[in-house]
Amino acid sequence: xxxxxxxxxxxxxxxxxxxxxxxxxxxxxxxxxxxxxxxxxxxxxxxxxxxxxxxxxxxxxxxxxxxxxxxxxxxxxxxxxxxxxxxxxxxxxxxxxxxxxx
Amino acid sequence: xxxxxxxxxxxxxxxxxxxxxxxxxxxxxxxxxxxxxxxxxxxxxxxxxxxxxxxxxxxxxxxxxxxxxxxxxxxxxxxxxxxxxxxxxxxxxxxxxxxxxxxxxxxxxxxxxxxxxxxxxxxxxxxxxxxxxxxxxxxxxxxxxxxxxxxxxxxxxxxxxxxxxxxxxxxxxxxxxxxxxxxxxxxxxxxxxxxxxxxxxxxxxxxxxxxxxxxxxxxxxxxxxxxxxxxxxxxxxxxxxxxxxxxxxxxxxxxxxxxxxxxxxxxxxxxxxxxxxxxxxxxxxxxxxxxxxxxxxxxxxxxxxxxxxxxxxxxxxxxxxxxxxxxxxxxxxxxxxxxxxxxxxxxxxxxxxxxxxxxxxxxxxxxxxxxxxxxxxxxxxxxxxxxxxxxxxxxxxxxxxxxxxxxxxxxxxxxxxxxxxxxxxxxxxxxxxxxxxxxxxxxxxxxxxxxxxxxxxxxxxxxxxxxxxxxxxxxxxxxxxxxxxxxxxxxxxxxxxxxxxxxxxxxxxxxxxxxxxxxxxxxxxxxxxxxxxxxxxxxxxxxxxxxxxxxxxxxxxxxxxxxxxxxxxxxxxxxxxxxxxxxxxxxxxxxxxxxxxxxxxxxxxxxxxxxxxxxxxxxxxxxxxxxxxxxxxxxxxxxxxxxxxxxxxxxxxxxxxxxxxxxxxxxxxxxxxxxxxxxxxxxxxxxxxxxxxxxxxxxxxxxxxxxxxxxxxxxxxxxxxxxxxxxxxxxxxxxxxxxxxxxxxxxxxxxxxxxxxxxxxxxxxxxxxxxxxxxxxxx
Numbered sequence: 001x002x003x004x005x006x007x008x009x010x011x012x013x014x015x016x017x018x019x020x021x022x023x024x025x026x027x028x029x030x031x032x033x034x035x036x037x038x039x040x041x042x043x044x045x046x047x048x049x050x051x052x053x054x055x056x057x058x059x060x061x062x063x064x065x066x067x068x069x070x071x072x073x074x075x076x077x078x079x080x081x082x083x084x085x086x087x088x089x090x091x092x093x094x095x096x097x098x099x100x101x102x
Numbered sequence: 103x104x105x106x107x108x109x110x111x112x113x114x115x116x117x118x119x120x121x122x123x124x125x126x127x128x129x130x131x132x133x134x135x136x137x138x139x140x141x142x143x144x145x146x147x148x149x150x151x152x153x154x155x156x157x158x159x160x161x162x163x164x165x166x167x168x169x170x171x172x173x174x175x176x177x178x179x180x181x182x183x184x185x186x187x188x189x190x191x192x193x194x195x196x197x198x199x200x201x202x203x204x205x206x207x208x209x210x211x212x213x214x215x216x217x218x219x220x221x222x223x224x225x226x227x228x229x230x231x232x233x234x235x236x237x238x239x240x241x242x243x244x245x246x247x248x249x250x251x252x253x254x255x256x257x258x259x260x261x262x263x264x265x266x267x268x269x270x271x272x273x274x275x276x277x278x279x280x281x282x283x284x285x286x287x288x289x290x291x292x293x294x295x296x297x298x299x300x301x302x303x304x305x306x307x308x309x310x311x312x313x314x315x316x317x318x319x320x321x322x323x324x325x326x327x328x329x330x331x332x333x334x335x336x337x338x339x340x341x342x343x344x345x346x347x348x349x350x351x352x353x354x355x356x357x358x359x360x361x362x363x364x365x366x367x368x369x370x371x372x373x374x375x376x377x378x379x380x381x382x383x384x385x386x387x388x389x390x391x392x393x394x395x396x397x398x399x400x401x402x403x404x405x406x407x408x409x410x411x412x413x414x415x416x417x418x419x420x421x422x423x424x425x426x427x428x429x430x431x432x433x434x435x436x437x438x439x440x441x442x443x444x445x446x447x448x449x450x451x452x453x454x455x456x457x458x459x460x461x462x463x464x465x466x467x468x469x470x471x472x473x474x475x476x477x478x479x480x481x482x483x484x485x486x487x488x489x490x491x492x493x494x495x496x497x498x499x500x501x502x503x504x505x506x507x508x509x510x511x512x513x514x515x516x517x518x519x520x521x522x523x524x525x526x527x528x529x530x531x532x533x534x535x536x537x538x539x540x541x542x543x544x545x546x547x548x549x550x551x552x553x554x555x556x557x558x559x560x561x562x563x564x565x566x567x568x569x570x571x572x573x574x575x576x577x578x579x580x581x582x583x584x585x586x587x588x589x590x591x592x593x594x595x596x597x598x599x600x601x602x603x604x605x606x607x608x609x610x611x612x613x614x615x616x617x618x619x620x621x622x623x624x625x626x627x628x629x630x631x632x633x634x635x636x637x638x639x640x641x642x643x644x645x646x647x648x649x650x651x652x653x654x655x656x657x658x659x660x661x662x663x664x665x666x667x668x669x670x671x672x673x674x675x676x677x678x679x680x681x682x683x684x685x686x687x688x689x690x691x692x693x694x695x696x697x698x699x700x701x702x703x704x705x706x707x708x709x710x711x712x713x714x715x716x717x718x719x720x721x722x723x724x725x726x727x728x729x730x731x732x733x734x735x736x737x738x739x740x741x742x743x744x745x746x747x748x749x750x751x752x753x754x755x756x757x758x759x760x761x762x763x764x765x766x767x768x769x770x771x772x773x774x775x776x777x778x779x780x781x782x783x784x785x786x787x788x789x790x791x792x793x794x795x796x797x798x799x800x801x802x803x804x805x806x807x808x809x810x811x812x813x814x815x816x817x818x819x820x821x822x823x824x825x826x827x828x829x830x831x832x833x834x835x836x837x838x839x840x841x842x843x844x845x846x847x848x849x850x851x852x853x854x855x856x857x858x859x860x861x862x863x864x865x866x867x868x869x870x871x872x873x874x875x876x877x878x879x880x881x
Contacts, residue, residue, distance in 0.1 A: 010106065012113035014121055038114060040121065041129040042340070047117040049110055078116040078789055 009058060013048045016073040022046065025070035032064055033057075048074070108181050112201060116789055119197035119775070122329070127336050127360045158185055158709060159643035160633045161199045162626040163778045165257070165508030166190060166331045167635025168199055169709045172627060174646055179203035179627065184330075188709040190308060190639065196329040198778060201787045205625070206647070208786035210609060212622035213651025223620065228652040231619050232659070235576070236666035238602050238618075242574040243275065250573045252279035252563055255656075256580035257287065257510030257517050260631030261640070262684045263578070263656040264516035266673065268528060270660050273545040274669040278524045278532055278557045279572065283580040284510060284517035285560040289868035290475040291506040292518055294484020297419075297865070298748050300741025301696070302518050305724040306467075306503035307637040307712055311338055313501025314467040316458045317347045320487060321372060321473020321872075323836075325356035326775040328471070328507055336360065348455070350375070351473070352872070353770060353800075353844055355836040365455075366839055369768055369873045371445035373479055374754040376486035377436035378445075379456045383493050384430055388460030390495030397737045398492050399746040400429045409478050409758040409861040413565050417864035424751070432751040444754065459490050465501030466491070471509060472772065476872050481865035482752035489749045497747070498726040498737060508636045510779075515634015519697075520688065524563075525556035528691035532556060544690050545672060559867030561587070561860050568595025576604040578656045579623070583612035584780040584850050587869045588823050588860040606656055611782050612850050621659055624649035625783075629657070630681040632705065639712045642705035657684070695732035696740065757873045758861045761841065765821060765875035767805075768842040769857060772871075774835075777848035785848070797849035798831040801878070802840045806832045809880055816881035819843065821874055824856035827881045843878060847871075 015037075017025040022044045029037045029048055034057070039046040052058035065074065121128050156171040169188025173181030182200050186193035215231030216223040242250050253271050255264060259282065271280040295302045311317075311334045324332040339345040349361035350372075358364035367375055383389060403419045410417075438449040438456075459466055468491065474483045487504050488497075496502035508514055521528050528544075530537025532554055542549035558566050564586055566572040575596070586592045596603050596616045605617040608625045628649040632642045649655075654662075657680065661673045675683040682702045689699040692713070700711035712720040716731045723729040725739050725747075732740055739747040761768055776793045777784040784790045799817050801809075811817055813832045818825060828845065838844045845854040859874040 010109045010113050012117035014117060036110070036114070038118070038130055040125075041131055043125055043128045045121060045125065045128065047114055047121060047130065049114045049117070051106065051110055075120075077120045078113045078792075 009052045009054065010079070011050050011058075011076060012078045013050070014075040014077060015046045015048045015071060016075075017044055017046075018070050018072045019044070021070035025068065028068045028070055032061060034061065111181070112789060115197055115200040116793070127340075129336070129340065154181070156183075157627075157644065157646050159627050159646070160511060160635070160641035160710070161195070162202050162205070162258075162511060162783070163198045164328060165510055165513055165636045166328050167511060167633065167637070167639055167641060167710065168195055168330050169641065170195060170199060170202070172203060172646060177647065179206060179647060185709055190635070190637075190710065191330045194330050194333060197776060198784060198790065199330075201789055204787045205783035206628070208609060211650055211653075212608060212610065212614075212620060213653055214622060215652060216617075216620040218618045223617070228621070228654065231621060232662045233666060235604050235619055235621070236663045239574055239576075239663065240667055242602065246573050248275050248277045249279055249557060250571065251275065251277065252281070252558070252567070252572045252574065253576045253578070254560070254563065254580065254582065255280075255282045255522055255578045257282060257284040257508070257513030258579045259512060259516045259522065259656060260629075260633060261512060261515050261520055261688065262631060262681050263660070264512075264520040264522040265528065265684055265688045266657050266660045266664070267578075268520055268522055269545055269672060270664045270669070272527065272532070272552055273541060273547045274664055274667070274672050276551040276553055278553050278555065279563065280522055281524055281558070281560045281563050282517040282522045283560070283582065283585065284513040285523060285867060286476070286585060286869060287472060287509045288475050288506070288513050288518070289523070289559070289866035290477060290480025290484055290863050291508070293481040293863070293866040294488070294506070297481060297750065298485050298488040299725075299739055300743075303514055303638050304503070304505050304636070305498040305726075306505055307722045308334070309722060310467050310501050310503035310505065311335060313465055314338070314503070315345055315464040315501070316466045317345075318455070318458065318466065318468045319347070319349050319351070319357060319361070320468060320470040321351050322469055322471045322507065323351070323355040323357045323772070324469065325360055327509070327773055329775060331507070332357070332360075346458070348458070350455070353836055353838045353842065365447055365451050367445045367447050369770070369842075370477075370479070370757045371441070371754065372474070372483055373486060373752065374436060374441045374444050375447060375452065375455075376483065376490060377433055377754070378438050378441035378452045379459060379490050380486075380493055381433045381436045382438060382453055382456035383460050383490070384433065386456070386460060388456075389493050393495030393737070394426070394493065397739060397746055398749055399744055400424050400426055400749050400751070402428075402432065402751040405753055406755065407864045410561065410864055410867070411758060411861050413569065414562070415864070419865060429749065429751055432753075435753075459494050459496065462494075466496050467501065467503045467505055469505050469507055471507040473872065474506075475868055476870050477868075478757050478861050478863055478870045479752070479755055480863040480868050480870070482750070485750040485752050488747070492747050492749050498723050500723065506636070511635065512633035514636060514638065515632065515640055519634055519692070524559055527552070528688060529697075540691065544687065547672070561862055561867065561869055564592040564595060567601060568592060568598070570598070570600070573600060574602045574604075576606070577613060578606040578659075581607070581611045581613045581780040581782055583616060584847065584853060585855060586860075587855055587858040587871060589853060589855040589858075590824060591860075606659055607782070608653075609782050609786065611780065612853075622651060622653040623659070624653045624655040628653070629655035631655075631657075632685070635710070637712060639710040640700060640705060641710035642702075644706070657681070757870065759822075759859055759874050761875045765877050766841070767876050767878050769819065769821065769874050769876040770838065770842060770844045770872050771847050771854050771858060772844065774846045774848065777846070779848065780850060781848035782850075794848075796829070797846050797852040797854065798829050798834070800831050800834065800836055800838050800844040802838055802842070803832050804840050805878070806830060809878060811880050818879045818881040819845070819857060820877040820879070821857035821859075823859070826852060826854060826856060828852050843876065
């Protein structure tokens with residue numbers, strides 16, 4: 001199994017605006033702490049990257065995101081912590097059981 | 103750059119990749135101002151950091167050959183961005199590229215040599231392991247002959263790796279038992295080029311994308327397999343709305359979603375479809391008569407050529423030159439109506455395809471990769487797509503380009519150009535006296551030492567190990583105990599008591615599991631090297647990091663063993679300068695306007711150089727006198743004795759195993775965006791592993807419903823060779839047609855190649871991983 005980092009202060013999402021309100025959504029998200037926004041050029045969708053100092057701040061940010069009127073839906077893509085840059089061998093527990101030579 | 107900055111850029115790249123997967127064609131602005139706007143993930147945000155040094159390298163993964171800049175800080179690779187100076191990717195990278203450096207730091211990196219003692223692998227000093235490899239190799243030659251030892255490398259070998267392997271096996275030992283895993287991925291492309299043009303590798307380059315009006319993708323899921331290059335197609339269409347992308351495939355994929363038209367055909371019938379297009383081109387008088395008259399000749403070869411299912415299978419074609427009328431007559435069986443019945447593609451779609459190729463106002467690029475090459479008639483289908491382009495004269499000019507893509511970063515540069523295949527030398531074939539003489543002269547060995555006959559291509563090589571004709575096998579940079587078809591036979595063969603298996607790799611794999619000796623290898627930027635990509639571009643990188651522990655480059659491992667076996671004079675180079683000296687020696691083979699390589703200093707300076715590199719200039723379009731200094735006249739297909747490109751009549755022939763009452767489904771296998779080949783690197787990158795943690799079987803929803811299988815439920819697949827249980831995926835990232843299932847091969851815990859068939863193209867020796875018959879049941 002993949003070893004997950006803990007805490008996981010950096011996350012990325014796909015953010016879907018309420019129809020016709022992409023610009024409003026981008027502006028609102030940019031005002032929130034630790035949020036970076038990359039809007040798509042040719043589709044009503046943006047990438048949101050959040051960077052929270054700790055789990056409490058992340059939870060608070062989550063509540064603020066829920067209150068953004070132009071936001072229709074958020075889809076979490078990645079959640080990264082320090083472990084993500086120092087990878088464990090995720091496949092080691094799932095090695096093929098054919099066995100070696102004897 | 104801080105650790106958090108890197109994590110943020112990785113998170114952003116993952117999200118952009120996810121968006122691209124969900125909405126092919128979606129475009130995000132480039133984050134790096136030096137990169138152009140366009141498709142693909144944004145380059146990471148890059149704060150100033152005085153300790154960060156950016157160094158150029160080609161990407162470690164696919165054959166596109168993206169230029170990357172790797173950020174090195176305090177002796178560690180901490181960041182990656184696309185190289186804006188690279189003409190390949192223009193500052194972009196895919197999700198694998200952005201995370202590539204993390205593959206260096208898995209906690210189970212092999213850092214010490216291991217030797218099997220009393221059945222168990224135990225660590226030993228590298229010197230002791232190299233001594234053992236050399237002594238075992240010498241002992242095997244003494245007791246069983248030079249053809250009892252073999253080496254098996256890959257398209258992930260650097261050019262110097264492959265060169266010293268060729269010199270060692272063919273020039274020093276004197277055996278042609280040298281193969282590369284590229285035999286499994288592009289051998290049919292090579293034989294396609296050789297039979298149609300007499301010379302390997304594409305005539306065009308990626309710049310064709312900037313000129314083409316139509317892209318026809320033949321069995322090629324570019325959106326996942328060549329994502330950065332695919333983003334260039336999407337960018338071209340975004341700026342030119344009349345541009346069309348046609349996806350011609352056996353399974354609906356992300357590429358189909360992004361295409362203007364998706365056309366599904368029954369497996370193997372691409373042969374008939376290509377002939378139908380040619381038939382329609384001739385019927386409508388769309389043939390470019392002048393081009394055909396001046397630059398093309400017509401040929402036919404043997405038919406009913408077999409499938410290589412039996413050991414020691416041999417095949418030799420008997421080409422016969424014919425005229426245009428004979429060719430037209432042979433195409434008579436391929437009317438669009440007849441081919442509709444065979445392929446399932448409506449006649450109107452076949453006419454539409456032909457009209458795209460036939461329209462003199464449209465520039466057409468055809469692209470393909472494993473769908474064509476992993477095919478029991480792989481050489482033929484490569485020939486057939488060239489036939490189409492040749493009939494209408496759409497070849498070797500900007501935007502008119504039949505383009506064979508490769509899967510690995512140096513399948514072209516190493517396996518094809520250096521020639522790490524049984525039949526090849528760095529210039530020419532072993533069967534050619536002139537080629538042997540040139541090799542003997544450059545290598546400083548007696549010409550008699552270079553064996554004039556090829557021995558075994560990959561499948562036959564592993565069969566020879568199983569039979570005992572080969573007793574010693576050294577495997578570098580590849581994982582055949584995941585990738586060989588009909589895997590059980592070949593794994594059992596390698597595990598036999600009197601076989602000696604050496605494996606050089608970066609991480610433990612199912613192949614190191616069967617090794618007698620494991621040599622820890624330096625990975626990618628831990629050593630200096632060069633790769634050659636799909637567009638004839640050679641790219642150099644410096645050693646940017648020290649390898650961990652006693653890990654050593656594959657090049658230097660071979661040199662160490664060769665010296666121990668008494669071949670010091672053939673490998674005299676000091677360690678500090680061995681790469682430039684190898685390059686200097688190797689490029690003597692390629693001297694001349696047909697294949698001149700760039701000097702070492704030029705390679706170091708530039709983000710890759712396309713060969714032939716003549717008088718300081720790249721040759722972007724071969725065979726075209728306007729661009730190619732080797733060409734005489736407007737077009738000159740100088741690879742063939744008649745200086746013409748060859749159109750071959752190649753018929754449709756059925757595959758060796760088709761679904762029946764007992765095994766009613768087609769099994770197709772392949773790759774996914776997030777994982778590189780067998781996953782030994784990418785599955786150690788948590789972000790990529792999390793995205794696709796395990797293999798699965800794709801089913802059509804109608805089949806799933808009929809069999810009572812829900813998404814995620816366990817499914818048993820059974821072929822005549824083995825069985826495997828894995829979770830169902832229904833309408834995930836792709837959808838096979840009814841009666842077909844698809845399984846990715848990256849997962850070493852779920853070895854789909856236990857089920858596949860070891861049938862191969864008789865001309866290329868490349869196996870077909872795309873078609874065999876299976877039974878599907880709820881487990």
